[in-house]
Amino acid sequence: MDKFIPLSVPNFEGNERKYVDDAVDKVWVSTGGSYVDRFECELAKYLQVENVAVCQSGTSALHLSLIEANVSLGDIVLVSPLTFIAAVNPIKYQHATPVFIDCDDSFCLDPIKLESFCKTECEWDGNLLKYRNYHVKALVVIHVFGNMADMEAIMDIAHYYNLIVIEDATEALGTKYIEGKYKGKFAGTIGDFGAFSFNGNKIITTGGGGAVTSNVSSKVEHMRFLSTQAKTDPHYYIHDEIGYNYRMTNLQAALGVAQLEELPVFIKRKQHNYDVYLNSFKDCEYCWILPFRKGISSNKWFYSLFINRERIKTPIIKIIESLKEKNIETRPIWGLINEQKPYQEEVTYLLEKSQFYASRILNIPCSTNITTEEINYVSETIKRLLGDFANE
């Protein structure tokens, strides 16, 4: 195929230009302006929550959550290591300490290992959970690739041990439970805090941007206040707290309002394209598409192609480079965060699945505007290439 097939690109088919032009025409380009409020309202309506604050990035949404949760020096935050580093760095911004707990087959935090860590490695006095004199205060639960973590089990454990749950739903806008205790609930609206991202590669984008919500509306209000330099008085420069310049701009929000209108269509296409891929790899012995959790409707943001290491020994990087020569962009799953330089000294707990999957997952093209013809070209090319590698 002559055309380059990218991994994941934004799709502006709706009112993007109209709303951005409108914002420019009205000369409201910064953090004031009606699109900011409108995007917040529309997001809250979509997510069926009371209050949402929009901000500069998913990273700042996570940071605001940790600040609002009072996570600070001497606290531990439990998190899984098979993720993008932005899920973990804000723990360090707060001078707290991450402890890495393994993921399950969904790539999300494993509730069984989470519970065994709390039970066997920590001291519990009925109020505080302690690990080596640190207070285990919170969890960051990442809904990886649009999957849903096992929130039923995780929330039970968190309630029992008084742990604050911060959901990193940056990849999972629109993913929701369709059965069980949380039926109808969206990723990011189950725990104490939920963070979303509108970076260029996410399911909807504002260029760069994010949003944060909480089950306590006044906490969202306070995070919004912190995101605007904690200005106490509308007229005078009175600041009673340390604030941040984290507020989303009106230009970004104009894009966001347009993108949110298209989200249901984007999700439908992602789900449909997932089925096409699933079907084309279903009888392949070299690789196959991994499922999403049962009982949820996933936004199917990213597709995980599992490389069968019984048959294919070729390093991921070589597979990626060979596909690039065929005009197909793919990427490996992330390197484990506990292996990154700033985190090598941190405690890890029973890491097996995260290590297993780290060398076996390839993300394949998943843009909302990819055609069925392109999907077929991608799957046939991958099958042929891996067939060649298998016989080497």
Ligand SMILES: *Cc1c(COP(=O)(O)O)cnc(C)c1O
């Ligand atoms: C994208 C992403 C983030 C950060 O979002 P930004 O908007 O890029 O700051 C955090 N966590 C995960 C898992 C992500 O994929």
